[in-house]
Amino acid sequence: MIKIVKTMKYEIKYDKELYNLLGDIQHAIWLIKNRATTAAYDWQQFSFSYNERFGEYPKEKEIIGKTLSPDVYGFLKAMGSFVSSSIVDSAVNEAITKFKNDKVKILKGEQSIQIYRRNGSFPIRVSQIKGITKLDNKTYNAKLSLLSKEGAKERNCKGQSVVTLITGNGAYEILDRIINGEYKMSDSRIYKRKNKFYLLLTYKFEKEAEKVLDENRIMGVDIGVAVPAVLAINEDKFYRQYVGDAKEVSDFVAQINDRKKRLQRSRKWAGEGSRGSGRKKLMKPVDAISNKIHNYRETKNHTWSRFIVNEALKNECGTIQIEDLSGITTDNAFLKDWTFYSLQQKIIDKAKEHGIKVVKVKPNYTSKRCNKCGFIHKDVKKEIWRPTQADFKCLNCGHETNADLNAARNIAIKDIEKIIEDQLKAQEKNVKHVEEYLV
């Protein structure tokens, strides 16, 4: 998710009293910002002479409180005593921050200090904008806290002013979304153009990041025995990811099968000779257990496939390459298990949903090829290149790695089938070289 911050302007509907108030605030803030800038400059000068006299710079916090001396701050507040203090605070902070950012250039004489315009904007904090309600598609009401207590008393009105916002094309949808909580408001501004006041509303929301997927960035998925899936990326030699725990699944299945066997035995005794619906009823718990295993595996496959596709998205892989498990001949019961096709299918379905291309790779030599030098251990005794289930050791270059990771890295290579084919041809010519290791 990424955070989006945007602004939209809304005309504030003319009302004589309201426009007079906004004009007065604009005027006060104009004076305050210029005065604050001058005060910051004066402080800078004071700071230099202090340094000359005492050999160190005055510490702002100790000597003047937060940013400006309480005297100056009090004076600034008095200039806009009728204005809500959060508007004055924000305006003073803006002026001081601007001065600090420009300070070096100002002191070097490269820039003059900021002079604020008479018709400039003033800040309004998010906490001062409340109660947005829809009147119709063009107009909305909002309550703005513009006055201080003192100002409200002075002007004989409430601290909150109800203003009507006039929306343009599409702008009303933003207010609708703010009302329904989809968007959040942020600190905003009020400004004047051609005799009209506007609220420049800042709003924010979260959005799913749109990743640009690169088709040439390939994630290889090796489906295996020790670990259900191992991931590699062709353009990232450091990337590796082991997905899931096959032992957890096999333990669960073994435990359930145990129970099933016990049940079947007891049913057999109890159900001997019985026929029809009576027997069906007795066998029900056994079926329920089979379902349990099925559901468990399906849940795991969903979790793993979701994780794999998320990894591909996160890493901007536009292609997933996976072994083509249809028609696989293996003596490994776990691989033969149909749930592996189910895992594969779930990866393919979820990848396509997200616009990731899926390429199936013949699995014939993906485990036997050394990912480092390309040598394929065809007709080479398995105990030489794969001393244990988990380990790969290259006869040609000596490269040692996790066997499943080695396979995943091969699967992640673009046009790997063609590369394997060419390599096999090249090796046939060199067959003598490895003769002594052959089966």
Ligand SMILES: [Zn+2]
């Ligand atoms: Zn090698």
